[in-house]
Amino acid sequence: MRYRLPPALLQETFAYFRRCGGGRRECQALWISAWREPGLLTAVIHPLHAAHRAGFRVDDAWLNAFWQELAAAENGVRFQIHTHARRAFHSRTDDDYPIIHQPGFLSLVIPNFAMGEIGFDGAYLAEIGENGRWSEVSISDRIEVV
Amino acid sequence: METAVLESPSEHRFAVLVVHDGAKRTIPADSSEAVSALLGRALHDFGIRAPERDYDLFRSGCATGLPLKDSLKEAGIRPDEELILKLAVSVLYNGVTRIFAYVPPETVQALTTEAMHAFGITAQPHTYGLFAAGSTTQLPANSTLKDAGVKPGNELLLRQVVVQGGA
Numbered sequence: 571m572r573y574r575l576p577p578a579l580l581q582e583t584f585a586y587f588r589r590c591g592g593g594r595r596e597c598q599a600l601w602i603s604a605w606r607e608p609g610l611l612t613a614v615i616h617p618l619h620a621a622h623r624a625g626f627r628v629d630d631a632w633l634n635a636f637w638q639e640l641a642a643a644e645n646g647v648r649f650q651i652h653t654h655a656r657r658a659f660h661s662r663t664d665d666d667y668p669i670i671h672q673p674g675f676l677s678l679v680i681p682n683f684a685m686g687e688i689g690f691d692g693a694y695l696a697e698i699g700e701n702g703r704w705s706e707v708s709i710s711d712r713i714e715v716v
Numbered sequence: 717m718e719t720a721v722l723e724s725p726s727e728h729r730f731a732v733l734v735v736h737d738g739a740k741r742t743i744p745a746d747s748s749e750a751v752s753a754l755l756g757r758a759l760h761d762f763g764i765r766a767p768e769r770d771y772d773l774f775r776s777g778c779a780t781g782l783p784l785k786d787s788l789k790e791a792g793i794r795p796d797e798e799l800i801l802k803l804a805v806s807v808l809y810n811g812v813t814r815i816f817a818y819v820p821p822e823t824v825q826a827l828t829t830e831a832m833h834a835f836g837i838t839a840q841p842h843t844y845g846l847f848a849a850g851s852t853t854q855l856p857a858n859s860t861l862k863d864a865g866v867k868p869g870n871e872l873l874l875r876q877v878v879v880q881g882g883a
Contacts, residue, residue, distance in 0.1 A: 596882055605811060617879075625882010630852040637873045638849060640811035647810055654883045667880045670810050671839035702838030 571674065573648060574610045574716045575601070580688060586616045587653050587684035594683065595621040598628065600669065601649040602640070611648060617669075625663060626652070633669075651678040658694040665704050673700045676712055730795035734758045734773070736802075747789040751782045754793075758801050770868035772804035772815040780834050781815030803868040805861075807831045807846070809875070820862035824855045831874050839876065847873040 583599045591597040600615040618632035640646065647670050658679040668677060674697065681692040695712060696704045728747045732754070733740055741761050745754050755773055764771070772781030775797075781804055782791050793799070802817040805827075814834055816827060828846050837844065845854035849871045855864045866872070 598881060602811075622882075625880060628879040633875060633879060634847055634849070634852060634873055637808050637875060638871075641808040641813050643811070645811045650881070652881045656883075659883075661881070661883055664881045666843070667876060667878055669876060669879045671837050671844075671876065672810070673836065673838060698838065700838075 571609060572712055572714055573601075573603070573676075575713050576611065577715055579611055579614050580715060583614045583651060584680075584684050584688045586614065587680065590616065591621075591653055591683045593685045596625050596653050596655070596683070597621070598626055598650060598652040600647050601651065602645045602647050605644050605646050608646065608648065612645075615647075625661075628669070647675075649676045649678055651680065653680045653682075653684045655683060657681055658692055660694060660696040660704055660706075664696075668698075671698065671702070673698050673702070676707075677704070678709075732793060733796065733798040734761075735798060735800050736762050736764075740798075745788055745793065747793075748787055750784065751786055751788060751791050751793075752784040754788060755784065755801075758799075762801065764801075767869055769806075770803060771801055772817070773799045774802055774817055776800060779816060779830050781817070784815070805866060805868065806871045807835075807874050808871065809835045809837070809873075813871075818861065818866070818868055821860050823857070824859050824861060824864050824866075825857040827861060827872075828857065828874065835874065837874075843876055843878075844874065845877045847875065849873060 586599050587597045598617055598619055601611045602613050602615060603611050618629040619626045650669050658681040660679060664677060677696045679694040690709045693709060695707050695709045697707045699705055730745055731742050732745050734743050743758050743761060756768055759771060774781050804815045805818045806813050807816055816831060824846055828844060829841055832844055847854055854877055
């Protein structure tokens with residue numbers, strides 16, 4: 571599926587990364603949409619998480635509350651987005667511990683702690699296939715900024 | 717001159733067979749009513765005084781219950797169809813709620829595996845767990861649902877036990 575991403579959501583996402591990460595720590599955000607219209611991304615969520623030397627971990631209590639909010643609003647998570655210090659790629663940790671593990675789920679990695687220009691230069695996008703494995707996919711094939 | 721086509725009320729009304737604990741009842745139904753209304757009547761006819769959320773209606777062989785908000789027509793319920801009334805728990809995953817038949821001696825791991833399959837989750841089973849709403853303690857996988865404190869009508873969260881990332 572190709573998702574429509576409002577520019578304001580992209581700007582807000584980078585703002586979260588810069589404010590939270592401060593150019594020194596990895597950070598994560600989520601893009602969600604309604605199940606009745608999954609192709610239009612409607613909000614960016616900034617999970618409560620703890621950063622550590624090797625990355626970050628999402629808070630368990632926050633996850634539980636978020637799960638209930640998603641169900642009540644009938645929204646679904648379509649993308650997880652997180653930053654790397656330098657080059658963007660999908661690490662073994664990224665492969666093994668995503669927030670969603672269904673075919674079609676997308677994971678976007680932004681380089682340089684998102685301190686560069688707002689956009690997808692140097693970014694890496696991975697998608698879970700029907701076989702449950704991650705593979706790189708073209709960003710323009712999955713995201714349309716509208 | 718246009719002629720309005722009126723549907724006969726009788727075209728909407730029919731009966732379904734509901735089975736519970738070995739007994740069978742014929743329950744009147746209306747194609748326009750919600751599944752929850754049929755569930756309420758079935759509980760009443762069987763003399764079950766538990767809250768509606770404790771139970772759900774299942775098609776034979778289906779792991780997930782009928783969607784309670786759907787009309788009988790939307791749910792595809794046909795006249796004389798046989799439905800099974802069972803104890804149920806709700807499981808939430810990525811904004812979707814599904815109802816699963818609940819059997820107290822069943823293990824937490826068995827329900828976890830069933831729910832992962834129903835939601836199309838392709839992760840390794842040991843990375844996922846069930847959580848009671850409001851608790852960050854994973855339900856013990858090898859415990860029975862009963863011993864884990866799960867009760868009919870409970871809402872359980874199915875999620876990755878640890879969510880993390882990093883270079």
